Amino acid sequence: MHTVSAAPLRAGVGLRLQHLKTVLDTRPEAAWFEIHPENYLANPHAAEMLFEIARLYPISVHSVGVSVGSAEGVDRRHLARIGALIDRLNPILVSGHLAWSTHEGDYLNDLLPMPYTQEALAHVAAQINQVQDALGRPYHLENPSNYLGFKDSTMTETTFLAELVERTGCRLLCDISNVHVSAHNLGYDARRYMDEFPGHAIGEMHLGGFEVEAEDSGSSVIIDTHSQPIDDHAWDLYAYAVERFGMRPTLIEWDNAIPSLETLLEEAGKAEAVAMRTLAGARRALAG
Amino acid sequence: MHSLAETQGLFRRAITGGPAGDLLALVRTPGDAAERLGIYRRHHRESFRRHLRGRYPTLEWLVGTPGMIELADDLLEAHPPRAPSLAEYGEGIIDLVRDRGTQHPSWLTDVARLDWHLGGLSVSVEHPPAEIAALAALDPAALPDASVTLQPGLVYLQSEWPIDQLVHLRLTGGAPAELRFEPHETFLELRGNRGRFSMNRLSHADLTFRQGLKDGRTLGDAAQPAFDVASDFDLGTALVRIFTDGLVVAIQHTKGNDLD
Numbered sequence: 001m002h003t004v005s006a007a008p009l010r011a012g013v014g015l016r017l018q019h020l021k022t023v024l025d026t027r028p029e030a031a032w033f034e035i036h037p038e039n040y041l042a043n044p045h046a047a048e049m050l051f052e053i054a055r056l057y058p059i060s061v062h063s064v065g066v067s068v069g070s071a072e073g074v075d076r077r078h079l080a081r082i083g084a085l086i087d088r089l090n091p092i093l094v095s096g097h098l099a100w101s102t103h104e105g106d107y108l109n110d111l112l113p114m115p116y117t118q119e120a121l122a123h124v125a126a127q128i129n130q131v132q133d134a135l136g137r138p139y140h141l142e143n144p145s146n147y148l149g150f151k152d153s154t155m156t157e158t159t160f161l162a163e164l165v166e167r168t169g170c171r172l173l174c175d176i177s178n179v180h181v182s183a184h185n186l187g188y189d190a191r192r193y194m195d196e197f198p199g200h201a202i203g204e205m206h207l208g209g210f211e212v213e214a215e216d217s218g219s220s221v222i223i224d225t226h227s228q229p230i231d232d233h234a235w236d237l238y239a240y241a242v243e244r245f246g247m248r249p250t251l252i253e254w255d256n257a258i259p260s261l262e263t264l265l266e267e268a269g270k271a272e273a274v275a276m277r278t279l280a281g282a283r284r285a286l287a288g
Numbered sequence: 289m290h291s292l293a294e295t296q297g298l299f300r301r302a303i304t305g306g307p308a309g310d311l312l313a314l315v316r317t318p319g320d321a322a323e324r325l326g327i328y329r330r331h332h333r334e335s336f337r338r339h340l341r342g343r344y345p346t347l348e349w350l351v352g353t354p355g356m357i358e359l360a361d362d363l364l365e366a367h368p369p370r371a372p373s374l375a376e377y378g379e380g381i382i383d384l385v386r387d388r389g390t391q392h393p394s395w396l397t398d399v400a401r402l403d404w405h406l407g408g409l410s411v412s413v414e415h416p417p418a419e420i421a422a423l424a425a426l427d428p429a430a431l432p433d434a435s436v437t438l439q440p441g442l443v444y445l446q447s448e449w450p451i452d453q454l455v456h457l458r459l460t461g462g463a464p465a466e467l468r469f470e471p472h473e474t475f476l477e478l479r480g481n482r483g484r485f486s487m488n489r490l491s492h493a494d495l496t497f498r499q500g501l502k503d504g505r506t507l508g509d510a511a512q513p514a515f516d517v518a519s520d521f522d523l524g525t526a527l528v529r530i531f532t533d534g535l536v537v538a539i540q541h542t543k544g545n546d547l548d
Contacts (some may be wrong), residue, residue, distance in 0.1 A: 038372050038373050038374070039375075041373040041375070041376075042373050042375040042376045042408075042411075043375055043411045044411060044412055044413040044440075045410075045411040045412065045413055045481075045482045045483055046411065048413050048482075064372065065371075065372025065373070066372075067372075070296065071291070071292040071293035071296050072293070075371070075372070077371070078371060078372055078373075081373075100296060101372065102372070103296055103297065103299075103300040104297075104300075105370055106300075106368040106369065106370060107368065107369040107370060107371055107372050107377075108300065108303070108304075108332060108368075109332065109335050109336060109369070109372075109374065110303075110328060110331050110332055110335070112296075112299060112303075112328065114292075115292070115295055115314075117289070117292070119291065119292055120292050123292060147317070147324040147325075147327045147328065148315045148316065148317040148321060148324045148325065149315065149316050149317065150295070150314055150315055150316065151314055151315065151316050152289050152290065152295070152314060185317070185318075185319070185324075186317065186318065187318040215319050215320065215323055216320065216323060217319055217320050217323070219318065219319050221319060221323075221324065221327065223327065
């Protein structure tokens, strides 16, 4: 394993291509940035700026293309490409999704849902081991946002994640907004999900905006668009998670209708304020 | 119970426009399963459309958004991407445009090619150019066997139409109500560096010479075809210009000895 710098217990923001130059020009007060490595594989100009930024700020690498859930296994060529980038960046965290994105070698550009079965568990565990071996670093696996589940599932998502931690030693990225989205869409209780989440393995948290759509049936579905400010439901659940698990490096994700960097940093500041307020309240309760 | 591979095969088929019945029997949701599946289908389609429209701005400007979406959908169905690096996906649009034959004007294929290259080379990073002194230091007798390394963000393109005009019109927003677009042999040097690009018109001989150098030919081997297309090709001037234009990164003598 490589020597990895400790991730700051603060809130960072997702760094998108349109903000690279702004970061270099203005050197904003930011605790850390997270990037999608896939955006830099065929963009030498962006990579050049990223390497400069990495000399100034802690960087986390969050892959959207390492498909640990694909039945055919991870794409070794892609893994090698992002591995080379990771080696140059020496990031504080490396993460990806509990999902699948490729089928028979074709890339589907989405994070598609998994059935939670013993077969899937064994398969994903083997893929995570392969990823961790290739990257030489612990991999943080993110809980997905889902719009449907599978009748074949024989365990809950939290049990599936806990088993993966047990079998591979991987860490978890708890996406708070995804918990709210999936809980709403699949009809379970978000706080109960958090109660069952293997909190000891959480190395990072995510917060992202979403949009609510009406369904023909009269109900609603939440779409994980990362195109809005963080919703109050997610802030409440974040406070609940911080109270339960403590503060973790937390990321503000915004991938569509991307606002100014200043707005993203304000959201990060809000996350830190929520965490601090929650922890202060918990300390007061203990003292009282 | 279906295997993971079977489930994913059904899922993929359902979100890419195939029948969804077998998959719908496997999923559960408090909402309408077909409607929920539609979210994945929509995302799959829209994300690729958005990407391909971004890679072909002039083509879309010319064929219109519905036409561009049709091309994007056709490419996705016939040749889905094979890697999770979307920036590298979409060159197949050029062949699709060409294969449509008389459905599009003949120059549209060249416009698509121009769009594709401009998008790719504009994110390249130029190296410090070599000084012309490196050329002067070379034994004149060895010159024909020397070769040069050019900047990475260079593409040479030849068209029977002045396709660069169309890009200029789109970028300047100066599209006239009616454009008299006539054939004109056009030799373009496309150059990109750190988010910018330029399109320079060359003579046929200069394009031939520079293309040869880019392909790794020696100065002598690159010059010969240039003389073939223009007997008055001035090799000395052409050689000096590739240095003064900052195109050369390094010069090598035979056996790959780097002189700069």
